[in-house]
Amino acid sequence: MPPEQKESVSSASAPVTGYRLILPDDWAQIPLRHGTEEAVRHILDEAFSRIPPGSPEDKVGPYKRELERRFRAAVSRAQEGNALDLYLPARSEGSVNLGASIVVSETILPRRRGPAAQADPTDIAVQLLASRGPGNADLSSGELDGALAVRHEHTAPADPDRGAGLGSRRVEYIASVPDAPERWLAAVFSTVGGGDPRDELADALVEWFDAVMATLRWRRG
Structure with a gap:
């Protein structure tokens, strides 16, 4: 039952094939059945791209590794329950709020x-x-x-x-x-x-x- 964010509901007599929720733009969706890795990589890349240029690598490296570890752990926990989708708030500056x-x-x-x-x-x-x-x-x-x-x-x-x-x-x-x-x-x-x-x-x-x-x-x- 995949989510649908924009498409309107069709005839009420047709079988239900999914759902839609209206969420703020700063909430990211991670599908857990198909396309999970692509969604995870996109969110992490977006978060990492917001790190100010010239930031010291000894600070940036550990931050990136810890963020990715925690983020992937949250996704894995959701997958353990055979869930459909995980939604997490991603702040405007690109970081992921767990x-x-x-x-x-x-x-x-x-x-x-x-x-x-x-x-x-x-x-x-x-x-x-x-x-x-x-x-x-x-x-x-x-x-x-x-x-x-x-x-x-x-x-x-x-x-x-x-x-x-x-x-x-x-x-x-x-x-x-x-x-x-x-x-x-x-x-x-x-x-x-x-x-x-x-x-x-x-x-x-x-x-x-x-x-x-x-x-x-x-x-x-």
Whole structure:
């Protein structure tokens, strides 16, 4: 289910083939199924090109290596979950900010027969969320572009073994893909805020992500 940033949604009767989100220009998209290396190289080259000419190599070399290491680690972690796309904010001066991210993935449930096939979609969404993270979190439901969606918010502790040196604020939307009961789209936002996942910056970024998710539209073939 590849993303689509500009193309309008076609006939509502056609099957869903993708999604689109409206994001600021300073957010970079990294596809995780195809074209990953090209996207990674482009973002890094753009970041490195912004380094002022004449900067001392003993400073520039370690900076470039560490930025690339951290950036590729973030991409690898997203790929571990078989995600579709990773979005990261790239500042106007070309550096890559790893303090926030959006990961979009698709879950396909096995087809069921009998009464279980008629399970309430909200129950299915909650079960999917329960399998991903803590149960003691904020949970609500609504719609995204006419499709059932469940919103799940919680704070995750630091996990240095996975490259997370700070705790993070996480918001996950799981939406039922229209006319395809076995398909679910998940968008997960994560931020460390200003170093505290409950600070004012984290609050503002969570509100921003909720606004971004309100722009989700299904792409139909």
